[in-house]
Amino acid sequence: WERSFTFAMNIILAMPGLILVLLFAALVPGSFTILYVAIALILWVEFYRVVRNRTLSLIHSPQVEASVLYGFGSWYVFKRHIWPHCRQDVFTLCCFGAGNTILALASLGFLHVGLKPPEAELGLMMVELFRYYQVAPWVLAQPLITLFVLVLGFHLLASGEKS
DSSP: OHHHHHHHHHHHHHSOHHHHHHHHHHHSTTOHHHHHHHHHHHHHHHHHHHHHHHHHHHHTSHHHHHHHHTTOOHHHHIIIIIHHHHHHHHHHHHHHHHHHHHHHHHHHHHTTOSOOTTSOOHHHHHHHHGGGTTTOHHHHHHHHHHHHHHHHHHHHHHHHOOO
16 A cells, blocks of 8 residues: 555655646546545645654554554554654645645636636636726725735644644
8 A cells, every 4th residue: 555655755756746636626627526636646745755754664663563552443553652743744744735825726716617607706806906006006905905814824733723
């Protein structure tokens, strides 16, 4: 399993992420589910690399080896020894991933590839409101500020988590 996941990770890392998302978006235009699946295909690589490296170092620790020798199951070893050490890293990756997902969806909407009206989408809102910039610039500022606050909020949430 590890070799196949590592091979899949290397394939995804060799391809630019936005191109992969654009490919999925072109196959099924306007599908919310397909966009999230494509973005998840790109983001899982970061989770896999961090959790794998952290877990490999923890598996050979004396505590884990003692739990295995005492006959505790893999769920107990995960819950007691691995998850407490990986929790903060996974939470941080989740926050950054949420911010990157919002930016990716806004970028796709800005390129007219993302969600289609009547779905609310920040990138598409910016494109549609750009023609009113000379008359009412505050109208264009609303989706920009919303995008900024959302991404900044997730990044601040990631840096503020203490266990």
